[in-house]
Amino acid sequence: MSNDDKSTDYQSYLKETSFRKEDFYRQAFIEDCKSTRIKKEKVAIKNLEKIFEATFRICTRKGFQGMTMRDLSMESGLSMGALYSYFATKEELLNTLERVGNYQIGILLNESVAKVKDPLDKLRVYIRTHLYISEMLQPWFFFSYMEAKNLARREREKYIQAELNTEKAIVDALNEGEKKGLVRNRDHQLAASVIKAMIQDWYLKRGKYAKRGTTVEEYAANIIEWIESYYLQTV
């Protein structure tokens, strides 16, 4: 068992990451608003923030299909007309949210493990980073998971692909670890599914963990303990 448990805490991660929430809205502006009448990036970012935050608040309670554009207008403080100058249809709002989120998160995950060499450390860093990112963007993660089935075919496939990429990253680290004799021979594919489920539970049941006072660092350490018990135990 390694002693790297003094590794980055959540606050440090927030300071170190290049990501700013603004990037999220800027990306949405670039992808979606170029063809609309909205031209000023600054204005767009301010309003996209209002729209996205309102969408998350409403959909947490009643889901995307249950949210009406009137709801969104009220909650965001923008008129119906203004909303439709940012998104051609309600469905496009959904697609943009999923697409931009997946894009941003893909960047963040890749940059996190790039420099780590040891496969076991790589796995630890990957899990911790994944949890930190999901903590930072919890509303998006929850929304994305719950609404994935409502996406159009093409976007839904991208979502599933992103899920599988996460699993693959874990499987690869485990395979490499086994080859180097660092971990036991197990069904890595199945293990990766289980590990992914543990990670997802953090953002799917955020309220429960908050109520109990569990911190994201504790949760990360706990998952890693599970994995070490499962993989480092002598036979």
Add this chain to the structure above:
Amino acid sequence: MSNDDKSTDYQSYLKETSFRKEDFYRQAFIEDCKSTRIKKEKVAIKNLEKIFEATFRICTRKGFQGMTMRDLSMESGLSMGALYSYFATKEELLNTLERVGNYQIGILLNESVAKVKDPLDKLRVYIRTHLYISEMLQPWFFFSYMEAKNLARREREKYIQAELNTEKAIVDALNEGEKKGLVRNRDHQLAASVIKAMIQDWYLKRGKYAKRGTTVEEYAANIIEWIESYYLQTV
């Protein structure tokens, strides 16, 4: 590590359990249709089956809010009028589905562990049974999880309570096991959350596991292996 791994497989469980799918529809009839014009139980059960199965099929794709009563009419083969003679409102259909499911599953879970004494065996049986029940009623489990947020306050609280009961059953078994010196001292509450997440992943990602050819017995054995690694390892 115990040697009870020759325990009940899924097919045996199906044969042994007292539960029949008909019970589900009968319960719904008793609770919901007494005040309607529908009087013949046999007719009611036949149609409630059509309605429930159609609801699951549609909602897996687009969620309850995205399902229209016309969709449901088409898919179930009943007319709009007929549907409304079984349920006063669309919302009542949702509430009935959740309520009846929770009720039936509560019965099944309780009867499964009643006779087991050893706390570790109790935990193993509980997990295996939970997975078998969720396999038997997968569409319901998926639906229930995804639509819980759309429930009215009262029903939603019951759902959350049922979730917590599952966790409590696991925590109790672990506490008892620790008292008897059978398992390590760990954060049992947090462990129970993680174990629950593993169980839920089975019915939330049913398609993925089917594609990979993972059986429910394999999945159960795997979860139990994780738990034994985490709890039985010598310090």
Add this chain to the structure above:
DNA sequence: GTCTATACACAGATAGAC
């Protein structure tokens, strides 16, 4: 760029014949 007012389709729900 943002608003108000409005078009128009479609949703949930019911009446009443059979």
Add this chain to the structure above:
DNA sequence: GTCTATCTGTGTATAGAC
């Protein structure tokens, strides 16, 4: 008990003033 036809409210989306 089940159907078809229909009512009425609400949802998405747009037009056009400012």
